[in-house]
Amino acid sequence: MSHQLPAILFLLPLFAAISMPVVCLKHRHWSKPISLTILAAMVLVSILNLHNVVNHGEVRYAFSGWTAPLGIEWVADGLASVILVLLSVLGLLGVVFTGPTSPKALGGRIVHYYTLILLFFSALTGIVFARDLFNLFVFLEVAAISSYALIGVAGGRALFAAFRYLILGTIGASIYLLGVSYLYAVTGTLNMADMADKLPFLLGSKALVGGLLFIFIGLGIKMALVPFHAWMPEAYAYAPDSVSPILASLLTKIALLAWVRIIYWVLNASIVVYGIPILLLVAVLGALAAVIGASLALAQRDLKMMFAYGGISHIGIILIGIGQGNQTGFVGGIFYLLNDAVMQAALFFLAGVAFCHYGVRTIDDIGRVGKQAPWLTGSLVVIALGMVGLPPTGGFFGKWNIILGALEADNYVSVAAVVLSTLLTLAYFVKLLEGIFCQTSTRLDVQFGEIPLSFKMTLGVTSAAIMLLGLFSSPIVQLLLNHALPPRF
Amino acid sequence: MVDAIFAVFQRPNFLTFVIIFLWGFYVMVTRYNLVKKLIGMYLVQTSVIFFLVSISAKKGATVPVLLSTTEPVQAASYANPLPHVLTLTAIVVGVATLGVGLALCAAIYRKYGSLDEQEILEKIE
Numbered sequence: 001m002s003h004q005l006p007a008i009l010f011l012l013p014l015f016a017a018i019s020m021p022v023v024c025l026k027h028r029h030w031s032k033p034i035s036l037t038i039l040a041a042m043v044l045v046s047i048l049n050l051h052n053v054v055n056h057g058e059v060r061y062a063f064s065g066w067t068a069p070l071g072i073e074w075v076a077d078g079l080a081s082v083i084l085v086l087l088s089v090l091g092l093l094g095v096v097f098t099g100p101t102s103p104k105a106l107g108g109r110i111v112h113y114y115t116l117i118l119l120f121f122s123a124l125t126g127i128v129f130a131r132d133l134f135n136l137f138v139f140l141e142v143a144a145i146s147s148y149a150l151i152g153v154a155g156g157r158a159l160f161a162a163f164r165y166l167i168l169g170t171i172g173a174s175i176y177l178l179g180v181s182y183l184y185a186v187t188g189t190l191n192m193a194d195m196a197d198k199l200p201f202l203l204g205s206k207a208l209v210g211g212l213l214f215i216f217i218g219l220g221i222k223m224a225l226v227p228f229h230a231w232m233p234e235a236y237a238y239a240p241d242s243v244s245p246i247l248a249s250l251l252t253k254i255a256l257l258a259w260v261r262i263i264y265w266v267l268n269a270s271i272v273v274y275g276i277p278i279l280l281l282v283a284v285l286g287a288l289a290a291v292i293g294a295s296l297a298l299a300q301r302d303l304k305m306m307f308a309y310g311g312i313s314h315i316g317i318i319l320i321g322i323g324q325g326n327q328t329g330f331v332g333g334i335f336y337l338l339n340d341a342v343m344q345a346a347l348f349f350l351a352g353v354a355f356c357h358y359g360v361r362t363i364d365d366i367g368r369v370g371k372q373a374p375w376l377t378g379s380l381v382v383i384a385l386g387m388v389g390l391p392p393t394g395g396f397f398g399k400w401n402i403i404l405g406a407l408e409a410d411n412y413v414s415v416a417a418v419v420l421s422t423l424l425t426l427a428y429f430v431k432l433l434e435g436i437f438c439q440t441s442t443r444l445d446v447q448f449g450e451i452p453l454s455f456k457m458t459l460g461v462t463s464a465a466i467m468l469l470g471l472f473s474s475p476i477v478q479l480l481l482n483h484a485l486p487p488r489f
Numbered sequence: 490m491v492d493a494i495f496a497v498f499q500r501p502n503f504l505t506f507v508i509i510f511l512w513g514f515y516v517m518v519t520r521y522n523l524v525k526k527l528i529g530m531y532l533v534q535t536s537v538i539f540f541l542v543s544i545s546a547k548k549g550a551t552v553p554v555l556l557s558t559t560e561p562v563q564a565a566s567y568a569n570p571l572p573h574v575l576t577l578t579a580i581v582v583g584v585a586t587l588g589v590g591l592a593l594c595a596a597i598y599r600k601y602g603s604l605d606e607q608e609i610l611e612k613i614e
Contacts, residue, residue: 134575134578137579137582138578138582141582141585141586142582144586145582145585145586145589148586148589148590148593149589149592152593152596155596155600156600157613159593159596159597159600160597160609160613162593163523163590163593163594163597166586166589166590166593167517167526167527167530167590170530170533170534170586170590171514171517171530171533173582173586174533174534174537177537177541177579178537178540181537181540181541181544181572181575184544184571184572185544190571
C-alpha cells in the first residue's frame with residue numbers, strides 16, 4: 001500500500017477535478033465541501049508519505065510496471081515529500097480562505113474555480129514527483145493552463161494580465177521543450193537518472209550547451225526570474241483575491257524546484273560547461289533577482305503589486321542558497337523556499353482581507369483601518385519579521401544558513417546581495433508599518449465589523465506557521481540534511 | 490564561414506525550424522492584435538514540434554513493429570517511435586493552451602469591445 005502513496009496523492013485531486021463539473025452541476029454549493037475534503041485528505045496522505053519516506057527510504061513508482069529508463073518514473077524522495085506536505089497544507093488554507101471572498105469576487109463561477117484549483121494541485125504534485133524531463137513539461141503546462149484560467153476566472157482587469165501571462169508562459173514552455181528535445185537528441189533518454197549517467201561523457205557537445213540554455217530560459221520564465229519576470233506582478237495583483245495567495249506561494253516555487261532537480265539531479269552540481277560553472281551562474285542570477293526585485297517592490301504603492309515584487313526578490317534569495325554548491329547553502333535554500341511559500345501565502349491572504357473586508361488596496365489607504373484591525377495588524381507584524389528575517393521567525397534561519405553556505409564557499413558577493421535585499425525588504429515594510437501605525441492619512445469614522453472566522457483562521461495559521469518554522473528550524477533542517485540532499489553531494 | 494553556411498544547408502529541417510520559430514516570434518512581438526499574437530504563439534509551438542519530429546527521421550527505416558520474431562532486431566531499420574509520441578502529447582498541450590487563449594480573447598473582446606492591444610490599454614487606464 002505504502003508504495004502507491006505518490007499515485008494516490010496525484011489521483012485524489014485529479015479525479016475530484018474531473019468529476020466536479022458533473023457532480024456539482026445541480027448542487028453548486030457542494031463544490032467547496034468536496035474540495036476541502038479532498039485537500040484535507042491530501043494533507044493526511046502527504047504526511048503519511050513523508051513518514052514512510054523518512055522511515056523506509058525513497059519510493060520509486062514505475063507507471064504500469066515499466067521500470068526506469070524505458071517507462072515514466074516518479075520518485076518520492078525526502079525533498080518531494082517535504083514540499084508536498086507544504087503544498088497540500090497551503091492548498092487547504094487557500095480553499096478555507098475562499099469562502100467569504102468568493103461570492104462577488106469570482107463572478108459566480110464557483111464550480112469552475114474549485115475544479116481549476118484541484119487540477120492545479122494535481123499538476124503541482126506531478127511536477128514535484130516527476131523524474132522524466134518530458135513528464136515535467138506536461139505537468140508544468142497543466143499547472144500553467146489552470147493558472148491562466150484561474151487568473152482570468154473573475155473577468156475584469158485580470159483578463160488582460162492573464163492573456164499576457166499566457167503568451168509569455170507558453171513561449172517559456174516551448175523553449176523548455178526545445179531544450180528537452182536537444183538533450184534527448186544528445187543522450188537518447190528522458191529519464192533524469194539515466195541522463196545524469198550519460199551527460200559526463202558529453203560535456204564538449206554544443207547541443208548540450210544549447211539544450212541547457214533553452215531549459216534554463218524556459219524555466220526562468222516560469223519562475224519569474226529577473227529578466228523574465230514581466231508577467232508576474234500584474235497577473236498576481238489583478239487575480240481574484242482568493243486566487244493570488246495560492247498562485248504566489250506555489251507556482252513560481254515549484255518551477256524553481258524543477259530547476260533545482262535539473263541542476264542537481266540531472267547535471268552534476270559541480271559541472272563546468274565551456275568554462276562557465278553552472279552554479280556560479282545560478283548564484284549571480286539569484287543575486288541580481290534578489291536586489292532588483294526588492295528595489296522594484298520599494299517603488300510600489302499597491303499592496304499586491306508590492307508583495308508580488310517581494311516574491312521575485314525572494315526567488316533570488318533561494319537561488320543564492322541553491323547556487324553555493326555546499327550542503328549548508330542547499331539546505332538553507334530549500335528551508336527558505338518552505339518559509340517563503342508560507343510568507344507569500346500569508347502576505348496575499350493579508351492583502352485579500354484588507355481589500356474584501358476593509359476596502360484597502362494601497363499603502364495610502366492602509367492607515368484608515370488602524371486600530372480597528374487587530375488581526376490584520378498583528379499578522380502584518382509577524383510577516384514583516386519573517387520577510388525581513390528577524391530571529392524568532394523561519395525567515396531568519398533560512399537566510400542564516402544561506403549566508404553560512406556562502407561564507408563556506410568564499411562567495412562574498414552572495415552575502416552582500418542577501419544583506420542588501422534584506423535591507424531593501426526592511427525599507428518597504430517600514431513604509432507599510434508606518435502607514436498603519438503613524439496614521440498619516442485622514443481617518444474615516446467607519447466602523448468595520450468583526451472579520452469572518454475563515455479570515456482569522458488563515459491569517460492566524462500562516463502567522464503561527466512562520467513562527468513555528470523558526471522555533472522548530474533545527475529539526476526541519478536536520479530532516480532536510482538527512483533525507484533531501486541530492487545524490488553524489 | 491563558408492563551411493558553416495554549407496553545413497546549414499545540409500540540414501534543411503533545422504533551417505525550416507529556425508525560420509518558423511523566428512517568424513512566429515516576430516509576429517507575436519510586432520502585431521497589436523491579440524488573435525495575431527496567438528497565431529504567432531502557435532507558430533512557435535508548432536516549430537518546436539516540427540523540430541522534435543524531424544530529429545527522429547531516418548532514411549530507409551520502417552514503423553516500429555517487429556517484422557520477424559525469429560531474426561535478431563536491427564535497430565537501424567526501425568524509426569524511433571518516442572519523439573512521435575512526445576509530439577502527440579505536445580500537440581494536445583498546445584491545443585489546450587490555444588483554447589484557453591482564445592477563450593480569454595473572447596472575454597476581453599466582450600469587455601472592451603476591441604482586440605487591439607493599444608486600444609485595450611487606453612481603455613484600462
